[in-house]
Amino acid sequence: MSIKERMSGNEAVSYAIKQIxxxxxxxxxxxxSTEIPQMVSGYVANGEIDTEFIAVESEHxxxxxxxxxxAAGARTLTATSSCGLALMWEVLHIAASNRLPxxxxxxxxxxxxxxxINCDHSDSMGARDSGWIQIYAENNQEAYDNFxxxxxxxxxxxxxxxxxxxxxGFITSHAVENIELLEDEKVKAFVGEYEPEDxxxxxxxxxxxxxxxxxxxxxxxxxxxxxxxxxxxxVILDVAREFAALTGRKYGYFExxxxxxxxxxxxxxxxxxxxxxxxxxxxxxxxKKVGILKLRVFRPFPGxxxxxxxxNVKAVAVMDRSESYRGGGGPLGVEVGSALFMERVHxxxxxxIYGLAGRDFTVENAIEVFSEMEAMVTEGREVPQYQxxxxxx
Amino acid sequence: MRTDVTKxxxxxxxxxxxxxxxxxxxxxxxxxxxxEWRTSRPIMNWEKCKQCLLCAxxxxxxxxxxxxxKRGNFEMDYCKGCGICASxxxxxxxxxxxxx
Amino acid sequence: MxxxxxxxRWHGRGGQGAKTAALLLADVAFKxxxxxxxxxxxxxxxxxxxxxxxxxxxxxxxxxxSHIYTPDFVVVVDxxxxxxxDVTSGLKADGAIIINTSRSKEExxxxxxxYKGGVYTIDARKISIAALGKYYPNSPMLATAVAVSGxxxxxxFLDEMQASFQHKFASKPEVVEGNMMALKMALEEVTRKQQxxx
Numbered sequence: 001m002s003i004k005e006r007m008s009g010n011e012a013v014s015y016a017i018k019q020i021x022x023x024x025x026x027x028x029x030x031x032x033s034t035e036i037p038q039m040v041s042g043y044v045a046n047g048e049i050d051t052e053f054i055a056v057e058s059e060h061x062x063x064x065x066x067x068x069x070x071a072a073g074a075r076t077l078t079a080t081s082s083c084g085l086a087l088m089w090e091v092l093h094i095a096a097s098n099r100l101p102x103x104x105x106x107x108x109x110x111x112x113x114x115x116x117i118n119c120d121h122s123d124s125m126g127a128r129d130s131g132w133i134q135i136y137a138e139n140n141q142e143a144y145d146n147f148x149x150x151x152x153x154x155x156x157x158x159x160x161x162x163x164x165x166x167x168x169g170f171i172t173s174h175a176v177e178n179i180e181l182l183e184d185e186k187v188k189a190f191v192g193e194y195e196p197e198d199x200x201x202x203x204x205x206x207x208x209x210x211x212x213x214x215x216x217x218x219x220x221x222x223x224x225x226x227x228x229x230x231x232x233x234x235v236i237l238d239v240a241r242e243f244a245a246l247t248g249r250k251y252g253y254f255e256x257x258x259x260x261x262x263x264x265x266x267x268x269x270x271x272x273x274x275x276x277x278x279x280x281x282x283x284x285x286x287x288k289k290v291g292i293l294k295l296r297v298f299r300p301f302p303g304x305x306x307x308x309x310x311x312n313v314k315a316v317a318v319m320d321r322s323e324s325y326r327g328g329g330g331p332l333g334v335e336v337g338s339a340l341f342m343e344r345v346h347x348x349x350x351x352x353i354y355g356l357a358g359r360d361f362t363v364e365n366a367i368e369v370f371s372e373m374e375a376m377v378t379e380g381r382e383v384p385q386y387q388x389x390x391x392x393x
Numbered sequence: 394m395r396t397d398v399t400k401x402x403x404x405x406x407x408x409x410x411x412x413x414x415x416x417x418x419x420x421x422x423x424x425x426x427x428x429e430w431r432t433s434r435p436i437m438n439w440e441k442c443k444q445c446l447l448c449a450x451x452x453x454x455x456x457x458x459x460x461x462x463k464r465g466n467f468e469m470d471y472c473k474g475c476g477i478c479a480s481x482x483x484x485x486x487x488x489x490x491x492x493x
Numbered sequence: 494m495x496x497x498x499x500x501x502r503w504h505g506r507g508g509q510g511a512k513t514a515a516l517l518l519a520d521v522a523f524k525x526x527x528x529x530x531x532x533x534x535x536x537x538x539x540x541x542x543x544x545x546x547x548x549x550x551x552x553x554x555x556x557x558x559s560h561i562y563t564p565d566f567v568v569v570v571d572x573x574x575x576x577x578x579d580v581t582s583g584l585k586a587d588g589a590i591i592i593n594t595s596r597s598k599e600e601x602x603x604x605x606x607x608y609k610g611g612v613y614t615i616d617a618r619k620i621s622i623a624a625l626g627k628y629y630p631n632s633p634m635l636a637t638a639v640a641v642s643g644x645x646x647x648x649x650f651l652d653e654m655q656a657s658f659q660h661k662f663a664s665k666p667e668v669v670e671g672n673m674m675a676l677k678m679a680l681e682e683v684t685r686k687q688q689x690x691x
Contacts, residue, residue, distance in 0.1 A: 097413060160412055206418060208421070211415075216403035219407075221407075
């Protein structure tokens, strides 16, 4: 029996952390993720968990302390948003290259500037090549479920990589919604104890972490790190299968919503996928064959699977909630376009930028995008392959 | 993947390296003889040495052993001839000479 | 009781508890078995700055994550907002607006840009002072919102709130009684006004 509750996304992730009771959490507060360290430190103060909470002086320090704690053998996590993640930048790469299975609860917020506290994905997309696994959530339930799966993926011996569990700032982090929680003992049994084979605080087995590598070793080390990311593909699916057996909630690299017979698809990440699903339901009532591919796992990037899932559609709208300033689209647009090309899937694709700095994305916006896809295919309407939706013109 | 560090060399294929290049051994610097880098060497004049021990802590390669409050002879396997000890000695007891 | 999703928008000022009221409504609706959403819109948050909060309440899973532009109900926690914020924007004609004010409905109507739906005024200050001795508009506004929107049965609402207050104010039982009184007074007043309309 699951526990029916209602809580915000930040509460949900904090609750998962409480149930997991990790060893060390260094953190520095930043909106909109502040509530996570706040609630976890509350659990610590109340004696509900025995996590060592470290109040550090910056996010760079938070991630540095996380690297130290994880190397020492502790199950470690932190939480941040936006510029906090940017300040961790250097150390994100250290965590990944040292193969430390740290969990990071990321509450997506736009990067400055202009300074703004609301959601877009520019923070995590900026860190997309830092070597971290990235998993995104549509709602509070998924943020909770993803966090419970995080350590099982990160700590797998074939993986040993840090993992970022992302949710949309304010839109889910501060929204109270219904949620089904697992009992504490089920979470504990699922996540298990962290038993690293090797760790610094093991006097019987001395080791060194993060040594200088001359050119003769550096490239091989990076290849091995890349292999670990590839290995995470099957681990992510295995863990999801086990999680489904426990909860009945199924996860994969992505969720397909009415995609099977769809002529027009929207590929989207995060909370806006829920809004887009409502648009699909409305359009399906009028006989339009539309569907959603909601991407959950962005790193590793499931390019082949995405291309295969889209191969029968006439057109896809690739929705980016961040601008990459490459002068022609967002990060998802590039990666999906590349995947379609490499898999020889020849369909129309338009890259839309939406929801920057918290710009609301509505059911009407989604319908507008689908209509444009259809007009492009059926009427031959000229549609710019890269454009903004919801922009004031 | 706890691999014997002595079996890893610059000719090892990537699959034989450890994850994150972690080194599964302690005190591995002992295996690395920085003395081979030396182009000049320190010569002790024990008559001038007052055993003040200013030289020992500044040696970057821990080549000046200290026991019972007294420094001993240089460990030439590790002394790379940098001359810092000679510079800090207040009594001119260490002189640097060209050559291995 | 309605089987579709009910959407509600709250207007208040930073520090007045409009966000808390929206979260409380989500809370109490959840307890009666509903699917809920309660969320604020954050601007440059400062005490006194206009803020907006939202609720969706449904019998079905709620997936949409956008703001609410065509609400069924609007609650205005501070009547000074009527001059500066377009509170009836998108408000459905078969819905209603609830305004916390000491002014009469007749005085308020000209500020509502010709809104044709239900208009309910409630003097939350008067009720709060009478019941609690202090000005906390949340309880009376919440009760009024529940009664007008019909998101749940008012008896069920009172039972849940009693339990919730007892939990929240375990160390201050006298506050429980005051808050319950504030809820009941608001319910009585709004029921009287609903009957007048009918």
